[in-house]
Amino acid sequence: MTPPRSADQDLVRKVNKSLVLNTLRLHAPISRAAIAKLTGLNRSTVTHIVNALLDENLVLEQPVPSFAVGRPSIALVLNPLGGAIIGVEIGVDFVSVVAADFVAQPIWQSTQVISPLSPQADILAQAEAVIDQAICAAQDRGQHVIGIGVGLPGLVNVNLGELVYAPNLGWRSLPLEQRWSQRFQLPIYMDNEANLAALGEYYFGQAHKVENFIYLNSGIGLGGGVVIAGKLFRGGHGFAGEIGHVQRDPQGEWCGCGRRGCWETQVGPRAMLRRLQKSLADTPTDLLPPGFPADLSQLTFEMIVNAADTGDPACLAALQEVAYHLGAGIADLVNVFNPDMVIIGGLLSLARHLMLPEIEKTVREQSLAPSVSQTKITFSERGKDACIFGAVAIVLDDILREAAIS
Amino acid sequence: MTPPRSADQDLVRKVNKSLVLNTLRLHAPISRAAIAKLTGLNRSTVTHIVNALLDENLVLEQPVPSFAVGRPSIALVLNPLGGAIIGVEIGVDFVSVVAADFVAQPIWQSTQVISPLSPQADILAQAEAVIDQAICAAQDRGQHVIGIGVGLPGLVNVNLGELVYAPNLGWRSLPLEQRWSQRFQLPIYMDNEANLAALGEYYFGQAHKVENFIYLNSGIGLGGGVVIAGKLFRGGHGFAGEIGHVQRDPQGEWCGCGRRGCWETQVGPRAMLRRLQKSLADTPTDLLPPGFPADLSQLTFEMIVNAADTGDPACLAALQEVAYHLGAGIADLVNVFNPDMVIIGGLLSLARHLMLPEIEKTVREQSLAPSVSQTKITFSERGKDACIFGAVAIVLDDILREAAIS
DNA sequence: AATTAATTTGTTGCGACGATCAATTAATTG
DNA sequence: CAATTAATTGATCGTCGCAACAAATTAATT
Numbered sequence: 001m002t003p004p005r006s007a008d009q010d011l012v013r014k015v016n017k018s019l020v021l022n023t024l025r026l027h028a029p030i031s032r033a034a035i036a037k038l039t040g041l042n043r044s045t046v047t048h049i050v051n052a053l054l055d056e057n058l059v060l061e062q063p064v065p066s067f068a069v070g071r072p073s074i075a076l077v078l079n080p081l082g083g084a085i086i087g088v089e090i091g092v093d094f095v096s097v098v099a100a101d102f103v104a105q106p107i108w109q110s111t112q113v114i115s116p117l118s119p120q121a122d123i124l125a126q127a128e129a130v131i132d133q134a135i136c137a138a139q140d141r142g143q144h145v146i147g148i149g150v151g152l153p154g155l156v157n158v159n160l161g162e163l164v165y166a167p168n169l170g171w172r173s174l175p176l177e178q179r180w181s182q183r184f185q186l187p188i189y190m191d192n193e194a195n196l197a198a199l200g201e202y203y204f205g206q207a208h209k210v211e212n213f214i215y216l217n218s219g220i221g222l223g224g225g226v227v228i229a230g231k232l233f234r235g236g237h238g239f240a241g242e243i244g245h246v247q248r249d250p251q252g253e254w255c256g257c258g259r260r261g262c263w264e265t266q267v268g269p270r271a272m273l274r275r276l277q278k279s280l281a282d283t284p285t286d287l288l289p290p291g292f293p294a295d296l297s298q299l300t301f302e303m304i305v306n307a308a309d310t311g312d313p314a315c316l317a318a319l320q321e322v323a324y325h326l327g328a329g330i331a332d333l334v335n336v337f338n339p340d341m342v343i344i345g346g347l348l349s350l351a352r353h354l355m356l357p358e359i360e361k362t363v364r365e366q367s368l369a370p371s372v373s374q375t376k377i378t379f380s381e382r383g384k385d386a387c388i389f390g391a392v393a394i395v396l397d398d399i400l401r402e403a404a405i406s
Numbered sequence: 407m408t409p410p411r412s413a414d415q416d417l418v419r420k421v422n423k424s425l426v427l428n429t430l431r432l433h434a435p436i437s438r439a440a441i442a443k444l445t446g447l448n449r450s451t452v453t454h455i456v457n458a459l460l461d462e463n464l465v466l467e468q469p470v471p472s473f474a475v476g477r478p479s480i481a482l483v484l485n486p487l488g489g490a491i492i493g494v495e496i497g498v499d500f501v502s503v504v505a506a507d508f509v510a511q512p513i514w515q516s517t518q519v520i521s522p523l524s525p526q527a528d529i530l531a532q533a534e535a536v537i538d539q540a541i542c543a544a545q546d547r548g549q550h551v552i553g554i555g556v557g558l559p560g561l562v563n564v565n566l567g568e569l570v571y572a573p574n575l576g577w578r579s580l581p582l583e584q585r586w587s588q589r590f591q592l593p594i595y596m597d598n599e600a601n602l603a604a605l606g607e608y609y610f611g612q613a614h615k616v617e618n619f620i621y622l623n624s625g626i627g628l629g630g631g632v633v634i635a636g637k638l639f640r641g642g643h644g645f646a647g648e649i650g651h652v653q654r655d656p657q658g659e660w661c662g663c664g665r666r667g668c669w670e671t672q673v674g675p676r677a678m679l680r681r682l683q684k685s686l687a688d689t690p691t692d693l694l695p696p697g698f699p700a701d702l703s704q705l706t707f708e709m710i711v712n713a714a715d716t717g718d719p720a721c722l723a724a725l726q727e728v729a730y731h732l733g734a735g736i737a738d739l740v741n742v743f744n745p746d747m748v749i750i751g752g753l754l755s756l757a758r759h760l761m762l763p764e765i766e767k768t769v770r771e772q773s774l775a776p777s778v779s780q781t782k783i784t785f786s787e788r789g790k791d792a793c794i795f796g797a798v799a800i801v802l803d804d805i806l807r808e809a810a811i812s
Numbered sequence: 813a814a815t816t817a818a819t820t821t822g823t824t825g826c827g828a829c830g831a832t833c834a835a836t837t838a839a840t841t842g
Numbered sequence: 843c844a845a846t847t848a849a850t851t852g853a854t855c856g857t858c859g860c861a862a863c864a865a866a867t868t869a870a871t872t
Contacts, residue, residue: 012418013828033850042830043851155776164776212642224742228634235744236618236781242741242774247734250655259772328653335648336630336742338641366665368648370561370570375642419858439820448860449821 016041020049021058021078022400025103029062029075050076058082058102078103083146084138086131086186087391089193090152092116092168092220095127096384099134100392101143104204108137116169123169128183135184147187147398148180149391151196153220158191158238167256168220189394193217194241195232196390197380198225201343203393205386206378212339215380216243216330217387218346221256222264226337244268248329266325269301269347276304276318289315305351316354323355327362334367334375345380352379422447426455427464427484428806431509435468435481456482464488464508484509489552490544492537492592493797495599496558498522498574498626501533502790505540506798507549510610514543526577534589541590553593553804554586555797557602559626564597564644573662574626595800599623600647601638602796603786604631607749609799611792612784618745622649622736623792624752628670632743650674654735672731675707675753682710682724695721711757722760729761733768740773740781751786758785 019039024030027038032050036043053059060079082102089096093116099108110130114123131148138145154166161177177188191199198215201207207215207227215225224243226233234240244264245257252261253271265271277296285294289307292299308315330342348355356379364372380386425445430436433444438456442449459465466485488508495502499522505514516536520529537554544551560572567583583594597605604621607613613621613633621631630649632639640646650670651663658667659677671677683702691700695713698705714721736748754761762785770778786792 016829031850044831044853045829047851048828155774157776228639233634236746237744237776239774239776240742240744242744245741245774246652246738247654247772248656250734251657257774328656332652335651336632336646338643338646338648340642366653368561368645368651368663370563370643370645422859437820450823450861451859453821454858 016045017049017053018400020046020053024059024076024078025400028077030077031075035076056082080105081141081143084141084143085146085392085395086134086138086148087388087395088127088131088148088150089196089388089391090123090127090150090169091193092153095123095130096388097127097130097134098388098392099138100389101138101141102146104389104392104396107141107143108134110134120169120171120174124179128180131184145186147189147395148184149196149394150176150180150188150190151193151387151391152176152190153193155239156190156192156195158234161188161190163190164239187395187398189391189398191232191234191390191394192223192241193219193387193390194223194225195234196225196394197345197386198227198343198390199232199393199397200382200386200388200390201345201380202227202230203396204389205380205382206343207341210341212337213341213343214243214333214337214339216342216344216346216348218267218269218344218348220268220270222268228337243329243333246329246332248325248332263325263329267322267329267348272304272318272322273299273301276315280314301347302350305354308351308354319351319354320358322348323358324362326355327359328366330359330377331363331366331372334363334372339375341376341378343378343380345382345386349379349381349383422451423455423459424806426452426459430465430482430484431806434483436483437481441482462488486511487547487549490547490549491552491798491801492540492544492554493794493801494533494537494554494556495602495794495797496529496533496556496575497599498559501529501536502794503533503536503540504794504798505544506795507544507547508552510795510798510802513547513549514540516540522575526575526580529575530585534586537590551592553595553801554590555602555800556582556586556594556596557599557793557797558582558596559599561645561648562596562598562601564640567594567596569596570645593801593804595797595804597638597640597796597800598629598647599625599793599796600629600631601640602631602800603751603792604633604749604796605638605799605803606788606792606794606796607751607786608633608636609802610795611786611788612749613747616747618743619747619749620649620739620743620745621749621751621786622754624673624675624750624754626674626676628674634743649735649739652735652738654731654738669731669735673728673735673754678710678724678728679705679707682721686720707753708756711760714757714760725757725760726764728754729764730768732761733765734772736765736783737769737772737778740769740778745781747782747784749784749786751788751792755785755787755789 019041020035023035023038032046033043036046050059058079060077061074062077063074080101080103085100087098087100094111094113096111098106100106112126112130114126135145152163152166153168155164157164161175163171163174163176165172177190180188194215194217197217201215207213211230213227217223217225222244224241226241245262247259247261248263248266249261253265254260255262255265277299280288280296289312290310291303291306304315304318308319360377363377425447426441429441429444438452439449442452456465464485466483467480468483486507486509491506493504493506500517500519502517504512506512518532518536520532541551558569558572559574561570563570567581569577569580569582571578583596586594600621600623603623607621613619617636619633623629628650630647632647651668653665653667654669654672655667659671660666661668661671683705686694686702695718696716697709697712710721710724714725766783769783
């Protein structure tokens with residue numbers, strides 16, 4: 001902000017710029033006039049903005065032979081070299097880093113296995129080393145790095161840029177933004193996994209153009225990302241979306257959070273494993289479902305799905321039960337949020353073909369009348385990548401629109 | 407819009423105008439420069455807007471002797487005669503109408519008892535007659551009526567202006583906005599009771615300046631109004647906020663919606679009456695708590711509260727139980743929405759002194775760590791009036807800011 | 813009584829955005 | 843092949859909001 005403008009007008013300008021960039025991202029190659037038509041802005045305005053963007057090198061003029069009826073126009077496209085974005089996901093047992101160009105195409109990627117038992121400092125140092133490599137990779141291609149997006153498995157205070165509590169890592173009060181913005185001299189954007197995955201779906205996935213939706217992320221626990229009016233909803237203090245710990249059965253199993261019958265205990269993959277392990281504990285090895293290891297502690301969710309695919313009744317029943325509870329919980333969410341779409345991601349998406357009918361049926365039956373019919377329920381199509389592309393998206397988001405409500 | 411302007415710039419202008427009016431409403435009398443400071447707008451801009459408002463007669467110049475250090479300025483105030491607003495609430499057994507001036511002071515009020523058994527046409531005709539009186543009352547004072555806000559006990563499609571379903575009235579698919587905008591030739595704004603009550607709290611009550619809060623309206627059922635970023639949240643299709651039908655106990659009592667253990671069955675005043683009636687059915691009349699009628703079907707929530715106040719253990723225990731369930735449900739809402747405030751209104755607010763400690767304790771215990779401490783839990787201070795002043799607020803809202811997200 | 817500080821208002825120039833008219837070009841059509 | 847149509851771009855002018863300077867006025871202070 002070279003001349004100190006009012007916040008109001010500056011905001012309008014930024015929104016307009018974001019609008020143009022976003023339209024460009026979605027419809028390139030495109031003419032100035034077409035942008036104006038799509039954004040609703042005036043063409044003169046668009047011309048101004050595009051000229052500024054050309055100066056900033058974020059946009060390229062690309063001669064396209066006969067790209068439309070009319071003047072032999074020079075179409076505009078986003079300049080892939082206009083900037084690079086680093087997406088980072090710190091999981092419970094891995095660190096994944098991707099460098100993407102300005103059109104969100106990955107140009108470098110690396111995943112490192114870590115031990116959750118290692119000291120925090122070691123894990124961070126390892127992550128930083130990988131990020132350094134990613135930055136170098138981007139700079140070798142001549143791309144200026146715009147920012148770093150970080151996905152974290154826990155409660156994140158977005159305003160302070162602090163990881164408040166990550167139960168599965170045992171981390172508390174880690175001022176990551178401060179640390180990394182000093183270390184890398186770049187803007188750091190961070191949020192929890194589920195929020196980022198939701199944002200990823202909004203930008204690059206199924207929730208494209210869907211302004212109100214809920215993303216359910218089933219990993220170790222059950223996280224939720226809520227998008228309202230096209231923006232991540234974080235609540236008054238940034239901790240909204242803890243959908244997994246809604247109590248759904250006061251007589252249910254104990255949950256790590258101290259309550260009984262959290263939704264997470266009914267439908268989380270881990271909770272499901274635990275249940276199946278217990279119920280199969282007394283079964284002789286040779287009667288176990290096909291593909292199951294003798295040592296049940298080695299059981300994975302994938303094995304259950306495979307066994308169910310081959311028709312094993314116990315596994316099928318277990319998945320049906322999860323589907324029912326999932327549907328019932330989603331029905332509540334539909335009652336409360338009335339979203340346009342619910343996306344189920346993470347581990348559970350492995351069983352999409354087995355669970356979707358039951359989920360849909362339950363939701364239709366259990367939510368109040370008029371809202372349901374317009375709510376679409378789907379599974380995410382990108383597995384592990386959802387979060388890390390969300391990390392890329394959150395950086396883009398800052399450029400393409402204001403990110404969060406409140 | 408005399409010259410066809412772009413939606414974008416028009417929006418900015420409307421927002422600015424709303425900002426000025428809102429500031430004026432909150433801080434009158436005030437100078438132009440002070441408005442500029444508070445709104446963040448430029449003083450010239452404010453001057454422009456204020457001049458327009460003076461032309462529209464919505465604002466008055468009021469000479470105030472030495473109202474501030476400096477030039478003997480002429481302070482600005484909203485013109486109470488600038489417009490009148492009609493607020494209407496159609497309840498299950500009453501129709502209440504208020505006419506308020508531009509600063510939301512009631513100038514005329516009337517409540518009519520109706521029988522929910524009367525045919526729809528009769529009830530509507532009765533309501534329309536009262537509204538006619540209210541409009542006349544306003545016009546007699548020389549006040550131009552700006553619009554009519556209507557609160558309805560059921561699902562409302564705000565976009566279509568239609569009452570979709572009101573279970574307790576037995577009404578379905580009533581295109582009220584169409585009917586009344588023709589009848590009265592005025593803009594009609596409508597929403598369900600809980601949403602309006604929430605809006606009322608935001609404009610005239612405790613939630614003043616609170617940008618994220620949840621209003622729980624306990625009447626016949628349990629409704630919810632969610633305000634996010636200072637705006638009513640209605641969800642993708644306008645039916646968000648059906649908080650009362652979140653399932654909290656799969657083994658619980660059957661609810662009218664067809665499911666078991668909805669929150670409403672645990673904490674709704676009516677559900678509580680039913681429970682207490684059942685448990686006291688075999689108690690001899692002379693052992694009933696003080697103040698209880700022999701015919702238990704005459705029992706009211708108020709009697710229970712009174713009995714509990716005199717120390718009756720059964721009633722106290724019943725209230726404590728409700729408080730516990732209320733707290734548990736609010737804890738879930740806190741996990742999901744992370745609001746700044748939760749306001750409990752309606753009938754339950756009669757028992758605020760008996761229930762608040764237990765509710766607060768339960769919420770603190772049961773919601774995830776960092777969000778709770780900043781969430782305030784209170785009871786509404788306005789009883790029946792919450793909704794009808796919300797109806798006034800929704801009309802003001804259209805003038806003072808854009809109402810709903812999405 | 814004089815000075816200082818605080819507050820408000822008028823005026824002017826600038827930049828951004830929007831509307832409109834005119835001009836250009838390619839595909840389509842008779 | 844000429845006319846029409848669709849699409850784009852350039853140029854000009856008007857309006858609105860903002861910043862900055864100047865002027866006015868009064869409470870508080872010295």
